[in-house]
Amino acid sequence: MSENSPHRELGLTDHEFDLICEKMGREPNGVELAMFSLLWSEHCAYKHSRKLLRNLPTEGPRVVMGPGENAGAVDIGNGYSVAFKVESHNHPSAVEPFQGAATGVGGILRDVIALGARPIAILDSLRFGEPDTERTRYLVDGVVRGIGHYGNSMGIPTVGGEIYFEPPYEQNPLVNAMCVGLARTDEMVRAAAAGAGNKVVLFGSLTGRDGIGGASVLASAELDEGDDAKRPTVQIGDPFEESKLLECCQELLAEDLLVSLQDLGAAGLTSSAGEMASAGGTGIDIDVGLVPLREADMEPFEIMVSESQERMLAIVEPDKVDAVLALCTKWQTASAVIGEVTDTGNFRILKNGETVGEIRVEDLVDGCPLYDLEPEEPAEWTYPNRVDIAADASPSDIALALLGSPSIASKRWAYEQYDSIVGSRTVHRAGTADAAVLNIPESNRAIAVAIDGNGRRVACDPFQGTIEAALECAANLAVVGAEPLGVTNCLNFGNPEKPGVAWQLGRAVDGLAEACRALEAPVVGGNVSLYNETPQGPIYPTPVVGMVGELPDPEQAAGENWREGDRIALVGPFDPSLAGSELEKLRGQLGKGLPAREIAPVRAAIELVREAVRAGVVRTATDVSDGGVVTTLAELAIASGPGCKVDLEPVLVRRECSAEDALFGEGPGGFLLAGEAAELEKLAGQGVDLELIGEVTGNEIVAVAGESRVEILVEEARAAFDSLEERIESDQAGLTH
Amino acid sequence: MIWGVLQFPGSCDERDALNACQIASGGGPGHARLVWHEETDLSGLDGIVVPGGFSYGDYLRAGAIAGLSPAMTAVAEFAAEGGPVLGICNGFQVLCECGLLPGALLTNERTRFICRQGTLVVGESDSPFLAGLEPGQEISIPFKHQSGRFFAPPEMLEEIESRGQVAFRYAPGQNPNGSLNDIAGITNEAGNVLGLMPHPEHAVEAFSGSTDGLAIFRGPALAGAGA
Numbered sequence: 001m002s003e004n005s006p007h008r009e010l011g012l013t014d015h016e017f018d019l020i021c022e023k024m025g026r027e028p029n030g031v032e033l034a035m036f037s038l039l040w041s042e043h044c045a046y047k048h049s050r051k052l053l054r055n056l057p058t059e060g061p062r063v064v065m066g067p068g069e070n071a072g073a074v075d076i077g078n079g080y081s082v083a084f085k086v087e088s089h090n091h092p093s094a095v096e097p098f099q100g101a102a103t104g105v106g107g108i109l110r111d112v113i114a115l116g117a118r119p120i121a122i123l124d125s126l127r128f129g130e131p132d133t134e135r136t137r138y139l140v141d142g143v144v145r146g147i148g149h150y151g152n153s154m155g156i157p158t159v160g161g162e163i164y165f166e167p168p169y170e171q172n173p174l175v176n177a178m179c180v181g182l183a184r185t186d187e188m189v190r191a192a193a194a195g196a197g198n199k200v201v202l203f204g205s206l207t208g209r210d211g212i213g214g215a216s217v218l219a220s221a222e223l224d225e226g227d228d229a230k231r232p233t234v235q236i237g238d239p240f241e242e243s244k245l246l247e248c249c250q251e252l253l254a255e256d257l258l259v260s261l262q263d264l265g266a267a268g269l270t271s272s273a274g275e276m277a278s279a280g281g282t283g284i285d286i287d288v289g290l291v292p293l294r295e296a297d298m299e300p301f302e303i304m305v306s307e308s309q310e311r312m313l314a315i316v317e318p319d320k321v322d323a324v325l326a327l328c329t330k331w332q333t334a335s336a337v338i339g340e341v342t343d344t345g346n347f348r349i350l351k352n353g354e355t356v357g358e359i360r361v362e363d364l365v366d367g368c369p370l371y372d373l374e375p376e377e378p379a380e381w382t383y384p385n386r387v388d389i390a391a392d393a394s395p396s397d398i399a400l401a402l403l404g405s406p407s408i409a410s411k412r413w414a415y416e417q418y419d420s421i422v423g424s425r426t427v428h429r430a431g432t433a434d435a436a437v438l439n440i441p442e443s444n445r446a447i448a449v450a451i452d453g454n455g456r457r458v459a460c461d462p463f464q465g466t467i468e469a470a471l472e473c474a475a476n477l478a479v480v481g482a483e484p485l486g487v488t489n490c491l492n493f494g495n496p497e498k499p500g501v502a503w504q505l506g507r508a509v510d511g512l513a514e515a516c517r518a519l520e521a522p523v524v525g526g527n528v529s530l531y532n533e534t535p536q537g538p539i540y541p542t543p544v545v546g547m548v549g550e551l552p553d554p555e556q557a558a559g560e561n562w563r564e565g566d567r568i569a570l571v572g573p574f575d576p577s578l579a580g581s582e583l584e585k586l587r588g589q590l591g592k593g594l595p596a597r598e599i600a601p602v603r604a605a606i607e608l609v610r611e612a613v614r615a616g617v618v619r620t621a622t623d624v625s626d627g628g629v630v631t632t633l634a635e636l637a638i639a640s641g642p643g644c645k646v647d648l649e650p651v652l653v654r655r656e657c658s659a660e661d662a663l664f665g666e667g668p669g670g671f672l673l674a675g676e677a678a679e680l681e682k683l684a685g686q687g688v689d690l691e692l693i694g695e696v697t698g699n700e701i702v703a704v705a706g707e708s709r710v711e712i713l714v715e716e717a718r719a720a721f722d723s724l725e726e727r728i729e730s731d732q733a734g735l736t737h
Numbered sequence: 738m739i740w741g742v743l744q745f746p747g748s749c750d751e752r753d754a755l756n757a758c759q760i761a762s763g764g765g766p767g768h769a770r771l772v773w774h775e776e777t778d779l780s781g782l783d784g785i786v787v788p789g790g791f792s793y794g795d796y797l798r799a800g801a802i803a804g805l806s807p808a809m810t811a812v813a814e815f816a817a818e819g820g821p822v823l824g825i826c827n828g829f830q831v832l833c834e835c836g837l838l839p840g841a842l843l844t845n846e847r848t849r850f851i852c853r854q855g856t857l858v859v860g861e862s863d864s865p866f867l868a869g870l871e872p873g874q875e876i877s878i879p880f881k882h883q884s885g886r887f888f889a890p891p892e893m894l895e896e897i898e899s900r901g902q903v904a905f906r907y908a909p910g911q912n913p914n915g916s917l918n919d920i921a922g923i924t925n926e927a928g929n930v931l932g933l934m935p936h937p938e939h940a941v942e943a944f945s946g947s948t949d950g951l952a953i954f955r956g957p958a959l960a961g962a963g964a
Contacts, residue, residue: 148849153749154749155748155790238794239791239794240794240795243747247746417851417852418850418852419852420852421852421881421939422939424752424753424939424941555944
């Protein structure tokens with residue numbers, strides 16, 4: 001076989017091609033080969049991750065829909081469910097940041113819309129290189145604008161998220177978008193085709209040549225130098241079309257006109273129609289001559305694999321077709337009957353009635369071989385280290401350096417570009433609490449949503465780092481009084497065919513499974529993004545965890561506003577260490593390994609904090625996160641106004657750690673609470689470690705640990721914390737979309 | 738008081754406005770309904786809200802297409818008869834586009850979308866929407882828009898100012914977009930049409946942090962206005 005065999009250019013291996021021929025009993029024609037190449041791509045078939053994912057806990061009393069549907073869903077009472085999912089759009093965003101990010105948001109919204117839910121919130125988890133390169137600033141600007149463009153125009157609030165800046169993401173940024181939707185449980189639809197003779201209706205935008213091969217060419221291979229040439233494989237988003245599509249879908253479902261509904265995402269019609277037929281155990285006929293086109297001369301294979309955005313596919317009973325088409329016309333969205341459900345078990349492609357391709361649905365959707373990973377733990381730390389702080393920096397200098405460190409510094413310049421309040425549900429948005437809180441009067445409660453994943457710590461120890469990501473989400477929910485209901489995740493890793501990456505992936509999934517079991521938080525959906533690497537190497541292994549929880553009373557959620565005279569307590573089994581910390585990064589001393597920590601005591605602390613917040617006995621609650629105790633205290637002071645004075649002697653004694661560990665060390669299981677002394681003292685003696693470490697006072701942040709002393713003005717801390725905007729925007733004037 | 742809230746393809750704050758109208762009127766769905774952009778019969782409605790969003794995608798210019806819609810022709814007649822009309826954000830842009838209000842809204846000075854809680858100062862306009870507010874009073878209302886920079890040629894601006902048509906200004910130091918004279922909202926000469934760039938419909942429930950927006954929705958009933 002020659003080097004440039006068509007199947008290789010489309011990303012299939014020789015073995016996979018042989019298997020296709022064997023299953024079909026002949027060589028596939030061009031249309032069929034194109035369809036196989038997409039559905040057998042990593043992006044669609046999860047061929048390197050599916051076996052691992054079987055270890056995740058997926059069941060729980062509140063689960064309404066689990067993995068395998070367009071999104072997961074959990075019951076929130078009174079007949080309502082919350083649907084949610086996180087998905088990546090990394091490679092498109094690396095090539096064209098504005099459209100890549102915009103269509104990433106558009107795609108995840110459609111997953112939730114397809115369940116019959118109305119999207120009520122978006123969160124984003126973003127990773128870039130250090131902001132001192134022009135490329136990073138270009139990517140940040142485009143991605144943030146792209147997310148805002150799509151979400152704002154759709155009228156879906158972007159309520160939270162996180163942005164980390166680390167060198168391994170320089171060439172391969174991560175753009176993970178999470179959508180949360182609300183639906184009446186009995187009106188949710190599944191994506192299975194049913195009923196031979198039922199019609200297949202395509203509606204939404206016209207089908208064009210954009211995004212052809214996106215899933216195979218872009219999403220399932222490493223990025224390299226010539227990637228600007230792949231720009232045509234990036235789709236173009238049109239939020240106005242999607243806004244109409246959303247309202248149209250809501251009305252179609254309210255009128256009970258659909259048998260099932262599916263969005264068109266990666267691999268376009270091929271995957272939507274194929275997966276609907278597979279889920280329903282049916283066959284399906286699609287006539288490409290009936291598809292409304294943007295360009296008249298498109299080939300059948302192009303129509304079948306086009307990734308044009310803002311399209312949906314519905315299965316409709318014949319006598320309801322007219323009503324469906326009429327509603328589409330009302331919403332000014334194109335629609336057409338393009339085929340029908342059959343009982344043949346075959347996916348047949350026709351052009352004006354003539355068959356141009358025919359594949360068994362089973363072979364196409366479930367026939368792709370699943371691969372075992374060949375993991376091998378790397379002997380050493382394989383990522384770059386760079387020094388960003390003077391060796392003789394004083395504790396106060398370190399505190400200011402941490403507050404100004406890009407991953408910790410304020411991201412207000414980004415989240416103020418997002419409409420965080422449309423929909424009238426937002427109680428807490430980004431910047432006012434660790435988790436977003438959304439009011440759900442339909443079921444007399446509120447939900448809280450958090451997204452987290454510190455890739456650097458996962459790089460140090462994939463198992464412990466991933467556990468920490470899940471615990472961090474649960475901690476973020478606890479401080480607003482919420483209890484976890486379900487988890488979604490996006491596993492962003494390098495090339496799984498490389499043993500080191502395979503080891504990271506396996507250990508991370510083990511960690512996620514362990515943490516979710518311990519938290520009794522089932523994983524109801526997710527996404528895997530592999531091959532995130534460039535000739536400079538792989539990204540940090542980055543499992544991003546999204547968690548949804550519930551709380552009885554939205555107004556009870558504690559904020560970040562302590563008052564002069566409040567006492568401050570450090571709560572939980574927090575045992576700080578510099579391993580994998582922000583400070584170790586600034587010192588260029590990162591290496592393998594994180595200290596192992598038990599999950600059970602962390603869970604106990606999470607529950608204590610949640611109940612304290614629900615009881616309204618604390619004014620401020622937050623978890624100790626990146627940059628350690630001092631950084632977290634400084635963030636509270638910046639948000640609230642008054643400073644604080646704390647002595648970490650009890651930490652030095654109880655944990656037998658160094659002063660630096662106590663001041664700047666990181667790890668799971670630490671909370672800072674502020675409120676009346678009497679109320680805080682009541683929390684002691686419940687089996688969770690609790691130390692009163694100081695009080696809210698003055699205009700300085702003073703933290704003492706043995707001989708070491710941090711003493712900085714709140715205003716200095718604020719200036720450092722707000723310093724990132726200027727660095728990001730230094731060369732952005734005049735760049736507009 | 739029964740409100741009609743216009744709905745264009747691409748509107749996105751229409752449900753929020755509907756909710757605000759219902760809360761302001763004492764609750765209940767009977768107090769407000771959506772008006773589809775092709776509707777021309779506004780009978781039975783006492784007030785109109787042209788809501789925020791991106792009507793028809795706003796690809797030509799914010800509010801340009803919506804200004805020509807059948808529903809807006811009916812709203813112009815409603816306004817001419819003295820009915821209270823509130824245009825919020827994109828609705829303000831629409832009211833300027835169809836000539837019910839003077840001036841125009843340009844892209845923010847820094848070209849970016851901006852969303853933050855801010856303070857407005859009530860102006861001197863004689864408008865039913867200000868019936869529950871005192872001149873100089875400060876209210877907390879969210880700002881969120883990408884094309885909110887109020888502009889008018891010097892003579893027109895002078896007229897707007899001298900006729901007391903400035904209903905709201907951004908508090909000192911809070912102008913988020915470069916609007917002339919810190920203008921956040923203006924009325925027509927008669928006072929019954931108000932265009933406002935910030936979003937009072939997002940400040941009507943305690944959990945959002947402010948209920949200052951209610952006064953604006955309650956104004957017309959208080960003033961005894963209505964068609």
